[in-house]
Amino acid sequence: MEQITKAADLELAVKEAKSQNLEIGLVPTMGALHEGHLSLIERALKENDFVVVSLFVNPIQFNNKEDLEKYPRTIDADLNLISSLIERMEGRRAKELLAFTPTVDEMYPQGEPKEVYHFGPVEEVMEGPRRPGHFSGVAVVVRRLFDLAQPRRAYFGEKDYQQIAIIRALLEQIKYPIELVPCPIVRADDGLALSSRNMRLSPEARAIASTINATLEQAAEMAEYEDVDDVKEWVLDTLSTFHEVNPTLCPNDLKFEPEYFEIVDARTLQPIENWDNAGDLGAVGCIAVWLDGVRLIDIVKF
Numbered sequence: 001m002e003q004i005t006k007a008a009d010l011e012l013a014v015k016e017a018k019s020q021n022l023e024i025g026l027v028p029t030m031g032a033l034h035e036g037h038l039s040l041i042e043r044a045l046k047e048n049d050f051v052v053v054s055l056f057v058n059p060i061q062f063n064n065k066e067d068l069e070k071y072p073r074t075i076d077a078d079l080n081l082i083s084s085l086i087e088r089m090e091g092r093r094a095k096e097l098l099a100f101t102p103t104v105d106e107m108y109p110q111g112e113p114k115e116v117y118h119f120g121p122v123e124e125v126m127e128g129p130r131r132p133g134h135f136s137g138v139a140v141v142v143r144r145l146f147d148l149a150q151p152r153r154a155y156f157g158e159k160d161y162q163q164i165a166i167i168r169a170l171l172e173q174i175k176y177p178i179e180l181v182p183c184p185i186v187r188a189d190d191g192l193a194l195s196s197r198n199m200r201l202s203p204e205a206r207a208i209a210s211t212i213n214a215t216l217e218q219a220a221e222m223a224e225y226e227d228v229d230d231v232k233e234w235v236l237d238t239l240s241t242f243h244e245v246n247p248t249l250c251p252n253d254l255k256f257e258p259e260y261f262e263i264v265d266a267r268t269l270q271p272i273e274n275w276d277n278a279g280d281l282g283a284v285g286c287i288a289v290w291l292d293g294v295r296l297i298d299i300v301k302f
Contacts, residue, residue, distance in 0.1 A: 001083055003099045007107070010052070010100050010148050017096075018150065022049035025094070026151035028142060031055040032072035032196035033081050036186035040155040041085060043183060045092040052149040053082060054100045060112060061137030067295075072196055075101060100148075113140050119169045122269050126262055126286050127162050127297075135166045142167060146176055153179045157186075159193050161286055161299045165269050185299070187213065193298045205292035208242070208249050208256065212289055215239060216300035219285060223302045228263050228274055231285075235261045239289060259288040259295070263302070275302070 004010055017024055025048030027040045033055075044051045055078055062068035079099055086097060117139040128135060146154070156164050164182050171178055186194050191213035192206075201209060219235050226234070239258040243250040250256050264271050266281035275283065283302040288295060 001097045014150050017050040023152040025051045026149045026154045027053045028145050030057045031078050032074050033078040034194045036194040038085050039186050040183050044155050045094045048094050051094045051097045058141040061134050063131050063133050122165045139170045153181050155181045158182050159185045197294050200294045220300050254292050257290045261287045
């Protein structure tokens with residue numbers, strides 16, 4: 001593994017790889033790596049000749065300054081995790097991995113980009129209205145990474161389900177021949193979806209965070225015999241009243257509060273009124289929950 005910080009060095013490495021007809025895989029991350037990220041990197045190493053992993057906390061996708069300031073930055077630990085993965089990984093196809101760790105000035109040498117992306121209905125639901133400018137900021141940095149790495153494939157985790165839809169829409173807009181590879185969520189033993197934000201949870205909050213996934217799993221079972229609105233109402237009620245039912249585990253000061261839970265068409269992300277409205281990919285439930293000041297997201301497929 002080689003670490004590089006300059007865009008020009010990445011472009012040179014990519015040019016050399018292209019001259020050898022090597023297929024390039026890209027794994028964009030904001031660092032603070034966990035086993036979920038490593039699963040993306042592992043898959044990229046198996047499916048490509050040359051892999052680029054970016055570790056960059058992208059400021060323009062944060063509409064909350066405090067969230068940006070608190071976002072974990074653990075670059076040395078991240079690089080050690082990647083090195084350990086490579087050392088223990090058998091049967092990998094890629095012979096080289098570049099860890100791209102640019103500064104903000106390196107990614108945006110002209111200052112904050114002026115370009116703005118619009119994605120229509122897919123960004124007008126769930127995260128979109130609650131995080132103005134977020135998806136445009138994601139699109140700007142991802143396109144920049146696409147331009148630098150010129151990948152054949154790009155890997156994203158399904159926990160950020162709406163983000164995958166946004167990247168798919170971006171690829172349609174810019175007409176890049178890149179295969180978008182969605183990868184399954186990796187969970188802790190108790191079911192909590194792995195996230196860089198989990199490390200910000202207090203021990204008390206972490207002890208009850210698995211309730212999110214447990215509630216979603218039960219919702220999936222309920223979908224066999226309950227209609228869409230009833231499942232939505234039950235999930236929201238279950239989480240919003242958790243502190244009342246479990247005051248010892250979840251005192252009021254932990255502030256365990258669902259922000260939204262939507263059941264949507266898995267392709268268009270538009271809300272559905274009944275299960276038969278879902279298209280060829282079925283339905284997916286997307287949730288955002290505040291727990292002890294940390295915002296967590298998760299999904300369940302129906």
